[in-house]
Amino acid sequence: MTAPNKVCILGSGNWGTTAARIIGANVQKLRNFDNEVKMWVYEEMVDGRKLTEIINTDHENVKYLPGHKLPANVVAVPDACEAVRGATHIVVVIPHQFIEHLLKTIHGSVKHGARAISLIKGIVIDKHGMTTMTQLIHRSLAIPVSSLSGANIANEIAEEKYCETTIGCAEPDEAIVWRSLFNTPYFQVNCVSDVIGVEFCGAVKNVVAVGAGFIDGLGLGNNTKAAIIRIGTLEMRRLAMHISGAQIQDSTFNESCGIADVITTCYGGRNRRLAEEFVKTGKPMAQLEQEMLNGQKLQGYLTAGEVYQYISSRGVTDHFPLFTRIYKICYKGEAPQTIFDGLNVDFSQDRRTPSPML
Numbered sequence: 001m002t003a004p005n006k007v008c009i010l011g012s013g014n015w016g017t018t019a020a021r022i023i024g025a026n027v028q029k030l031r032n033f034d035n036e037v038k039m040w041v042y043e044e045m046v047d048g049r050k051l052t053e054i055i056n057t058d059h060e061n062v063k064y065l066p067g068h069k070l071p072a073n074v075v076a077v078p079d080a081c082e083a084v085r086g087a088t089h090i091v092v093v094i095p096h097q098f099i100e101h102l103l104k105t106i107h108g109s110v111k112h113g114a115r116a117i118s119l120i121k122g123i124v125i126d127k128h129g130m131t132t133m134t135q136l137i138h139r140s141l142a143i144p145v146s147s148l149s150g151a152n153i154a155n156e157i158a159e160e161k162y163c164e165t166t167i168g169c170a171e172p173d174e175a176i177v178w179r180s181l182f183n184t185p186y187f188q189v190n191c192v193s194d195v196i197g198v199e200f201c202g203a204v205k206n207v208v209a210v211g212a213g214f215i216d217g218l219g220l221g222n223n224t225k226a227a228i229i230r231i232g233t234l235e236m237r238r239l240a241m242h243i244s245g246a247q248i249q250d251s252t253f254n255e256s257c258g259i260a261d262v263i264t265t266c267y268g269g270r271n272r273r274l275a276e277e278f279v280k281t282g283k284p285m286a287q288l289e290q291e292m293l294n295g296q297k298l299q300g301y302l303t304a305g306e307v308y309q310y311i312s313s314r315g316v317t318d319h320f321p322l323f324t325r326i327y328k329i330c331y332k333g334e335a336p337q338t339i340f341d342g343l344n345v346d347f348s349q350d351r352r353t354p355s356p357m358l
């Protein structure tokens, strides 16, 4: 008897491959899921061989997750349409700068009745204002879309070090199915109904990570970084209130996707690391990305630009001094030391008063 459900994974970077390891192992225990998991790989040559061929032969993504074997039921596919065809559950996990092109490509190949989950941390600014990845995917494919985000540095998860994550899913029955695909003893999933809140936190924390990296680059200490984390978190919450109609819940900030991700990203993430180098070397972020990440992609400096585009178009940059400084340091050649300018904003009147714990 054929299983009713089939997963595909769109993306095979550092996090995409880590997610494939988890899902590939989990479907083997789920009787309602087909054993095979197709993973779309943006094809490239690695040491004279196609990356898809390496993954399917050696069961390792040697470029984006070296040192960790994939289950043999994860099959790398270079054609996104082929990967998605027949899938009932679509996991989207690519850098956010490539999502619109991918959606155009797969539009028309998605099975009727399929659903998706976005693991992407990023936003786009378009005619709708600030658009999240689940909104973008839903508008393009007209299917239900959930989100997954958390304090989740992929390499640590691939090493099976205990952590938590948050799934945002509007339908409780669907949330149970998504949880069954991702949950493991070392990757603990908590589900909430706030789809947009979960992904919003994951995207905007990357801007705070850039600020934290600037502090490290300036050689300042833990207290200074804690101040940037505190103000950054307040600006995240304030921005959440500005996104009208989204109804982001304040409690979402207490989940792994909220404060926990802000902490991990400001200490261990790629955005933090390259922002530190930006200050130390004076090289542009895009150049550092090319020189230091071996094909992996940064989201933080792009999101800083997108957030600034949004707040400046609404004339509210004064309400977001940290996000404004981070943008100007990244893009306008302003000195990293100016990060502290104007940070004495009063957040006490914000409608959702932050909890004293934060």
Ligand SMILES: NC(=O)c1ccc[n+]([C@@H]2O[C@H](COP(=O)([O-])OP(=O)(O)OC[C@H]3O[C@@H](n4cnc5c(N)ncnc54)[C@H](O)[C@@H]3O)[C@@H](O)[C@H]2O)c1
Pocket: 011, 012, 013, 014, 015, 016, 017, 041, 042, 043, 064, 093, 094, 095, 096, 098, 119, 120, 121, 122, 152, 153, 154, 155, 295, 296, 297, 298, 299
């Ligand atoms: N790596 C992490 O620790 C981590 C953790 C949680 C969430 N995320 C988020 O997951 C998303 C994916 O990140 P990642 O870490 O898996 O990727 P990555 O940065 O490791 O790798 C970049 C990926 O983009 C692909 N790519 C390059 N050019 C492309 C193009 N033109 N079109 C499509 N794909 C192209 C590459 O083949 C590669 O798979 C991002 O939004 C990221 O913020 C990452």
Ligand SMILES: O=P(O)(O)OC[C@H](O)CO
Pocket: 121, 150, 151, 152, 153, 154, 209, 261, 264, 265, 268, 269, 270, 271, 272, 299
């Ligand atoms: O390495 P970064 O900066 O892309 O962050 C990775 C994850 O988002 C941390 O949760």
